[in-house]
Amino acid sequence: MISWRFRKFDSDAFKENPFETLLRLFKELLMHTNGDVSKALNWLTQLDNQYSITDDNYGIADFIQDLKDKGYIKSDGKGSDKLVPAAKMELSLRKQALDDIFDHLRKSKSGDHKTNHTGQGDEHTAEIRPFAFGDPLDQLAMTETLKSAQINHGIDEFFLTQQDLHVHETYYQSQTSTVLMIDISHSMILYGEDRITPAKKVAMGLAELIITRYPKDTLDIIVFGNDAWQVEIKDLPYLEVGPYHTNTVAGLELAMDILRKRKNPNKQIMMITDGKPTCIKVGKKYYKNAYGIDRKILNRTLALAVKCRKLNIPVTTFMIAR
Structure with a gap:
């Protein structure tokens, strides 16, 4: 039996994690400061003072510590307190840029560059050809294969041989x-x-x-x-x-x-x-x-x-x- 339970709406449950909110802002500031972590954090603190982004439960100092713990920033390795972006931050910046600019492309078919030539690939053309050694079995054209087997061997004693197999032709990907x-x-x-x-x-x-x-x-x-x-x-x-x-x-x-x-x-x-x-x-x-x-x-x-x-x-x- 299907049943429903009702309770008071909790808006806090739909709020974004404070770290994620600050991280998104910090990455944007890091771009404008050409990778200067100290300057970006200074600007972030000014924004927080003006717009109250953080609260008593999570502050900028907590955010900085999380950045270090999660591997987004690190010491410059020269014995000073200077912080620099880590490899994880560089990857995150590129991914965010991709999300911001090319999100509509990511919703299309995945794969490599499609050409007008047939060959090894994963996108079918309208053509079907006999199986050749080395062809992947996932390209097998089942309808054409079964039809060929029936024509060649009859229905009473159905069996398949390599000569019966047919595969879908695919676009070559370059x-x-x-x-x-x-x-x-x-x-x-x-x-x-x-x-x-x-x-x-x-x-x-x-x-x-x-x-x-x-x-x-x-x-x-x-x-x-x-x-x-x-x-x-x-x-x-x-x-x-x-x-x-x-x-x-x-x-x-x-x-x-x-x-x-x-x-x-x-x-x-x-x-x-x-x-x-x-x-x-x-x-x-x-x-x-x-x-x-x-x-x-x-x-x-x-x-x-x-x-x-x-x-x-x-x-x-x-x-x-x-």
Whole structure:
């Protein structure tokens, strides 16, 4: 017999854990402080004083201790009291960026990159073919297999042979080599507009998406200002803008050099920037012009873009601007 029990509604039961609430805020602040734990905690304390986020049962000191105990922050290992983000925090930041930016993608089918070619994969085409040695049995087309067995051997003495087996054809799933370019020129914080933080979020979301959804892919990350250089994935949350112009040519050249060493035929470049290129290198000197679109700089940039296209390397640009 089905029965129900009624009791007074308890709103506290639906409240978020105070640690989780503070952690979400702390991660956001950590992005804005480029990984400065002390500064982020100071800002968090100011927010708590203004908006009463904590209560007498759980305070900021409790939160800091939990961060240490749960492995989100650690000592810098240099004998000082300075705290730095741990690897767990870096992973958590990337996952949050993925949740914030690409949550709609995570609701789609899981798997690797689908192509128009048949081959080993897990997504069926409309085609059915005879079984071949090495085909996985979970791709067996039961209806076609049973039909073939009945035709070949009759219904009275039903049995299967390898010649009766048929399998679903599947789409071949390929690997891709990706280079992610991030603009850290001064314009990313120009006029008081913070463009570097959303740029870092997009970069972390893309990185986490590739790492988790396409684990067989390769991912290289470079930053570019007056010059371009490689950074590691763990450095993404802590990237800082410098007193640089935007040398898109240097970034594309380095990206192409990296991809040239990759044996994978599928290659792509993803670029996160806030505007036009303003710098190129001519010999050992920098040619800079931040005032409008400079034809010399633009032509060099477009020439590289055309070269990428001829090499079948698509360049996808994420524009960070209001």
